[in-house]
Amino acid sequence: MDESAVIQVERLTRRYGGRPGYDAVRGIDFSVRRGELFALLGTNGAGKTSTLEVLEGLAQPTSGTVRVFGQDPYRDRRTVRPRIGIMLQDRGFAADLTVAETTKMWTGTLSTPRPVGEILELVDLRGRAATRVRQLSGGERQRLSLGLAIAGQPDLLFLDEPTAGLDPENRQNTWRLISQLLESGTTVLLTTHYLAEAAELADRLAIMHHGRIVGLGTPAEIAGIQPARISFHLMPGATLPDLPQAVATVTDSGKVLLDTEDLQLTLTTLLAWAATAGIHLADLTARPASLEEAFLAIAGSDPISEPTEGAVA
Structure with a gap:
């Protein structure tokens, strides 16, 4: 176990339904280094969400070991949780609260929050501060969710599809904000279906397929699998x-x-x-070769095969 890694995963499995049941995650291994952006990719049902829930301390693994900042994110949740930010695609915002009220309520739960105005400025919602959440577009809700995820100035940020529903301009703005967070020392674990996003932002990535990691390395290394x-x-x-x-x-x-x-x-x-x-x-x-071509080739591989030859940890 590499205690210097922000995230360390060894032989992680997650089963639903007991025995016999369904293995959503089948013995995966990877680590996330301090200050890097690590992208976790995969088709729908590949096991990404089940993996994230364990890393975020929301669920226990069926077997294997997971450490976040050297601690068990589930058992040591009280010490791990203040250091992480989590962006989900649907936070269940209170529809009648304004953007500013929602942000203020959220920052009230944090020990060292950013000022509300700063948060809204970072995600380009200052002009919508007095707007009720129910009146926001899908893209604006997505940006609000990102703002709440970074409100506590986390050391580790989990981003689940952060640019889903955003127009090209706001997608570029979000990429720029993520890059700024990385420069400030934040470690980021990203899931996305935009492969260009992963190729642009990720230092390293893993591709999951049927619960296994079938490709692991830098975007260039993964793309290089294809001619x-x-x-x-x-x-x-x-x-x-x-x-x-x-x-x-x-x-x-x-x-x-x-x-x-x-x-x-x-x-x-x-x-x-x-x-x-x-x-x-x-x-x-x-x-x-592009990351998209490699992804499509890997995603079509035998689900019980070993990681793609040539991919590196």
């Missing part, structure tokens, strides 16, 4: 040369698709051949 792609239209009559570490597919429209494990080497060889032969590669594009 890079080069595409172009080849002139009629031209024959491709032997390209290192690449597999070529030609579509019915004559478009060439090259999947490669070494994008730079394959692209360099291809361009040198085209220049020497005087061949024009129309509509040429080259791009590395």
